[in-house]
Amino acid sequence: MADISSNFLGIKSPNPYWLASAPPTDKKINVLRAFEAGWGGVVWKTLGTQVKNVSSRYSAVDYHGSRVMGFNNIELISDRPLHINLREIREVLKEFPDRAMIVSLMADNSRESWQELIKQVEDTGAHGLELNFGCPHGMTERGMGAAVGQDPEIARMVVEWVMEAATIPVITKLTPNVHSVVPAGKACVEAGTNALSLINTIQSVTGVDLDTLVPNPNVAGKSAFGGYCGPAVKPIALKMLTTIAQNPITRQVPVSGIGGISTWKDAVEFMLLGASNVQVCTAAMKHGFRIIEDLCEGLNNWMDEKGFSTLDDFIGKSVPTLTNWEDLDINYHIVANINQDKCIHCGLCYIACEDTSHQSINLAYGKPYNTYSIKEEECVGCNLCKLVCPVEDCITMVEQRKGPEYLNWKEYQRLGLPLNDH
Amino acid sequence: MPITNNKLTFSEYQENFSDIHPPFETVEGASVEANRCLFCYDAPCMKSCPTSIDVPKFIKQITTDNIKGSAHTIFSANIMGGGCSKVCPVEKLCEGACVYNLLEEKPISIARLQRYSTDQAIEQKWQLFKRKPFTGKKVAVVGAGPAGLSCAHVLSREGVDITVYEKEQKGGGLMTYGIAAYKVTPEFCEEEVDYITSLGGIEILYGRELGKDISLVELQNQYDAVFLAIGVGLTRELGIKGEKLEGVEDAISFIYNLRTNPYNNIQVGDKVVVIGMGMTAIDAATQAKRLGAKEVTLVYRRTQDEMPCTEAELNIAKLDGCKIIWLAAPKKILGKHGKVSGLMCDVMQLGAPDTSGRRSPESTGETFTLEVDMIIKATGQLPFEKLVSYNELQNRNGKITIDENGITNWAKVFAGGDCVNGGKEVVDAVQAGKDAAKGILNLIMKTD
Numbered sequence: 082m083a084d085i086s087s088n089f090l091g092i093k094s095p096n097p098y099w100l101a102s103a104p105p106t107d108k109k110i111n112v113l114r115a116f117e118a119g120w121g122g123v124v125w126k127t128l129g130t131q132v133k134n135v136s137s138r139y140s141a142v143d144y145h146g147s148r149v150m151g152f153n154n155i156e157l158i159s160d161r162p163l164h165i166n167l168r169e170i171r172e173v174l175k176e177f178p179d180r181a182m183i184v185s186l187m188a189d190n191s192r193e194s195w196q197e198l199i200k201q202v203e204d205t206g207a208h209g210l211e212l213n214f215g216c217p218h219g220m221t222e223r224g225m226g227a228a229v230g231q232d233p234e235i236a237r238m239v240v241e242w243v244m245e246a247a248t249i250p251v252i253t254k255l256t257p258n259v260h261s262v263v264p265a266g267k268a269c270v271e272a273g274t275n276a277l278s279l280i281n282t283i284q285s286v287t288g289v290d291l292d293t294l295v296p297n298p299n300v301a302g303k304s305a306f307g308g309y310c311g312p313a314v315k316p317i318a319l320k321m322l323t324t325i326a327q328n329p330i331t332r333q334v335p336v337s338g339i340g341g342i343s344t345w346k347d348a349v350e351f352m353l354l355g356a357s358n359v360q361v362c363t364a365a366m367k368h369g370f371r372i373i374e375d376l377c378e379g380l381n382n383w384m385d386e387k388g389f390s391t392l393d394d395f396i397g398k399s400v401p402t403l404t405n406w407e408d409l410d411i412n413y414h415i416v417a418n419i420n421q422d423k424c425i426h427c428g429l430c431y432i433a434c435e436d437t438s439h440q441s442i443n444l445a446y447g448k449p450y451n452t453y454s455i456k457e458e459e460c461v462g463c464n465l466c467k468l469v470c471p472v473e474d475c476i477t478m479v480e481q482r483k484g485p486e487y488l489n490w491k492e493y494q495r496l497g498l499p500l501n502d503h
Numbered sequence: 504m505p506i507t508n509n510k511l512t513f514s515e516y517q518e519n520f521s522d523i524h525p526p527f528e529t530v531e532g533a534s535v536e537a538n539r540c541l542f543c544y545d546a547p548c549m550k551s552c553p554t555s556i557d558v559p560k561f562i563k564q565i566t567t568d569n570i571k572g573s574a575h576t577i578f579s580a581n582i583m584g585g586g587c588s589k590v591c592p593v594e595k596l597c598e599g600a601c602v603y604n605l606l607e608e609k610p611i612s613i614a615r616l617q618r619y620s621t622d623q624a625i626e627q628k629w630q631l632f633k634r635k636p637f638t639g640k641k642v643a644v645v646g647a648g649p650a651g652l653s654c655a656h657v658l659s660r661e662g663v664d665i666t667v668y669e670k671e672q673k674g675g676g677l678m679t680y681g682i683a684a685y686k687v688t689p690e691f692c693e694e695e696v697d698y699i700t701s702l703g704g705i706e707i708l709y710g711r712e713l714g715k716d717i718s719l720v721e722l723q724n725q726y727d728a729v730f731l732a733i734g735v736g737l738t739r740e741l742g743i744k745g746e747k748l749e750g751v752e753d754a755i756s757f758i759y760n761l762r763t764n765p766y767n768n769i770q771v772g773d774k775v776v777v778i779g780m781g782m783t784a785i786d787a788a789t790q791a792k793r794l795g796a797k798e799v800t801l802v803y804r805r806t807q808d809e810m811p812c813t814e815a816e817l818n819i820a821k822l823d824g825c826k827i828i829w830l831a832a833p834k835k836i837l838g839k840h841g842k843v844s845g846l847m848c849d850v851m852q853l854g855a856p857d858t859s860g861r862r863s864p865e866s867t868g869e870t871f872t873l874e875v876d877m878i879i880k881a882t883g884q885l886p887f888e889k890l891v892s893y894n895e896l897q898n899r900n901g902k903i904t905i906d907e908n909g910i911t912n913w914a915k916v917f918a919g920g921d922c923v924n925g926g927k928e929v930v931d932a933v934q935a936g937k938d939a940a941k942g943i944l945n946l947i948m949k950t951d
């Protein structure tokens with residue numbers, strides 16, 4: 082059995098799964114249930130000045146009959162009184178000393194407010210702090226949340242204030258609502274943050290109700306831009322994570338990966354691209370805390386199969402494989418192959434290729450079943466047919482190199498090789 | 504043992520004749536199933552539908568909450584798409600071809616999904632088609648069954664006025680008078696006919712029989728074209744002794760009575776034998792059982808490998824508790840006091856294949872006798888040979904012959920459906936009506 086225990090900045094947890102700062106972590110009753118279910122840690126719902134929420138707070142995007150492919154909210158930071166939160170944090174820490182307790186913070190925009198809040202939170206015995214520079218709605222209008230994270234200089238300043246006061250590890254949570262997360266990430270690292278976490282939610286409009294014509298969530302006939310998360314945002318989060326894992330400055334600190342993690346596979350992918358641990362929100366909000374069981378078991382089995390005994394054996398392992406386009410090998414060439422024994426004649430590969438790709442699939446009419454085959458000389462190896470094929474391993478991409486040696490785009494141009502082969 | 508009616512209670516009848524293929528009760532049910540559809544290209548299901556309904560498209564439209572569009576997709580290929588969703592032997596058509604079968608997975612419930620969309624359209628009377636302006640052309644259709652109605656609908660959409668001559672008092676043909684009661688209700692059949700005619704331009708004259716109330720010459724003279732869609736008639740005679748005894752019934756009339764009278768009025772024996780193994784035989788047997796017959800036995804001269812009904816239909820009969828005797832050919836019907844009392848059968852064996860490729864049964868010389876009080880004959884329907892030959896319509900054993908344009912040997916007179924093919928399914932008749940409409944339009948809209 083692999084060891085899936087995690088050590089993030091010295092903060093230990095029995096597994097690398099923390100619940101992200103959000104409703105699942107906003108009070109003692111939830112957090113106790115989460116720990117009983119087996120979660121490794123929590124980032125307590127963001128604390129700051131007292132706020133008031135509206136009713137009708139969430140909306141979602143469904144896809145192909147599946148609910149909540151993407152999730153959206155217009156909630157603010159914790160709307161419960163600070164002293165109650167602090168008391169409950171203390172109580173939970175006493176009951177579950179082996180779990181990570183991080184507290185998310187978003188103070189008013191002054192050194193005093195941040196430092197005062199930090200002092201109160203540290204008094205609870207919490208293991209770490211997470212600075213919420215990411216909330217995309219409600220708080221930015223008050224000069225907080227994403228407004229801080231979007232301006233690297235403001236972010237740097239706030240992190241400096243925090244680091245003057247903090248005696249426990251500080252994680253800075255980045256907003257994805259920027260063209261690149263690297264500038265803010267760099268500023269925070271330079272200002273002394275001990276770690277980064279990303280992503281927070283992405284500004285969104287999930288849809289418009291076609292009867293009322295009001296976007297959702299509908300708050301008395303009006304709506305507001307919300308924050309998007311859930312499975313839909315995972316690819317975006319992975320890309321942002323990788324840029325942090327690759328930058329020479331930001332990669333000096335550990336990263337807690339967040340955004341659309343629903344399964345152990347998602348979690349492994351985040352870790353392969355540089356996350357030391359992961360945080361989950363939407364998946365828990367959709368299914369409850371019980372998902373932690375498969376998150377752990379799946380990870381464990383995968384590690385055993387791959388021969389990884391600790392998380393550190395594979396964290397960041399895939400980062401170097403994401404390179405620049407111009408470094409890719411142009412001599413690498415693959416063509417599709419259809420396994421006729423597995424083919425169910427649905428024609429999805431054919432129509433995708435014929436209408437939108439390279440007309441590389443041949444249709445031999447049959448009633449009721451057509452036969453489809455690849456025109457190898459036309460196939461550019463784009464993968465589209467394989468992606469749309471509903472049968473596992475029916476379409477495979479077979480390597481047929483154009484040349485034995487590695488040849489990248491720069492070399493290709495230098496050698497004056499022919500550009501257009503179609 | 505007398506043949507009597509009223510063997511069961513009202514609620515027993517109700518239960519026995521309730522819908523055999525219940526619809527989706529909820530949007531979610533339909534949506535889960537619709538989302539399972541892979542949306543195949545040049546889809547095998549569509550190719551296996553005689554009317555070529557664009558199945559992936561109408562299912563996709565269910566997933567996008569475009570039920571009107573879904574119903575339109577169905578009805579534009581098959582105006583009896585509602586009825587077909589309840590009566591089609593889908594296991595050998597669309598669902599039998601679904602690619603999920605090749606994955607050893609349950610095929611998409613195409614019929615149920617089709618019913619989901621069409622039920623709503625019919626219940627809510629959605630007007631999904633608009634007639635083109637009147638062309639000045641008039642066509643007579645004989646027979647308000649699936650073939651006739653399908654033809655009428657296509658023609659009316661194109662701005663042709665249609666008069667339908669129907670000998671019965673209701674439309675729908677065998678849909679109303681022949682198909683098993685647990686597949687479609689009389690109310691549904693009536694609603695379906697109303698829905699089809701609500702387009703306008705289709706007038707059905709009930710109680711008007713060709714050959715009695717009106718002649719083919721008259722129709723030919725009064726209309727720009729005529730479409731004969733008269734279906735086929737009663738079951739062929741067995742040609743054995745005792746056929747006239749009381750208690751020997753024709754399956755078509757037995758079912759006709761059942762579809763037009765309250766169940767407690769229908770007489771049924773205690774020990775019933777049904778002769779044949781086609782769809783009609785199965786329907787007669789299962790419905791006799793559901794009316795309260797204690798014992799129902801199907802006798803068939805060949806084996807299961809040669810039976811004309813589908814496996815799914817055979818299973819309905821088996822589940823209803825009907826017994827089956829393979830390789831048994833009726834030889835003689837025995838009677839007592841003018842009433843049927845037994846059926847003597849030859850025990851058969853299979854010999855060499857006949858012209859249809861099926862192995863012919865031959866007598867072994869052995870016989871056995873079943874004690875019965877009712878015999879239902881279901882050995883294939885006979886065409887209306889008298890009417891056909893009286894009118895000198897070219898035919899093969901009473902089946903009207905048509906050319907590739909759907910036209911008979913009479914000028915301007917077309918034919919299609921069971922009266923041409925000898926008896927297939929509703930969906931084939933609907934397609935025949937469409938084909939005829941195309942031929943008719945080519946003829947009457949010719950600008951020369």
Ligand SMILES: Cc1cc2nc3c(=O)[nH]c(=O)nc-3n(C[C@H](O)[C@H](O)[C@H](O)COP(=O)(O)OP(=O)(O)OC[C@H]3O[C@@H](n4cnc5c(N)ncnc54)[C@H](O)[C@@H]3O)c2cc1C
Pocket residue numbers: 590591592645646647648649650651668669670671674675676677678681682683686711712713714732733734735755758782783786890919920921922926927928929930932
């Ligand atoms: C017992 C039984 C069960 C069946 N079950 C199924 C099933 O489950 N699924 C399926 O798809 N198919 C089934 N069929 C077959 C199906 O009903 C027929 O293929 C279909 O109805 C044929 O349509 P049609 O329009 O050609 O003929 P019909 O439906 O027979 O319609 C012919 C119409 O013409 C009228 N008519 C006849 N003669 C005249 C005349 N001289 N003047 C005026 N009107 C006339 C008739 O009254 C009738 O209304 C079944 C058939 C039978 C007998």
Ligand SMILES: Cc1cc2nc3c(=O)[nH]c(=O)nc-3n(C[C@H](O)[C@H](O)[C@H](O)COP(=O)(O)O)c2cc1C
Pocket residue numbers: 101102103104126127152153154156157158159185213215216254280281282309310311312314339340341342360361362363364
């Ligand atoms: C309803 C809701 C409230 C949230 N509140 C906070 C918050 O108070 N502080 C914070 O840092 N992130 C907050 N988040 C963002 C999550 O912590 C997380 O970054 C984001 O949802 C992406 O992860 P996921 O895809 O697993 O949900 C909230 C998310 C949701 C859905």
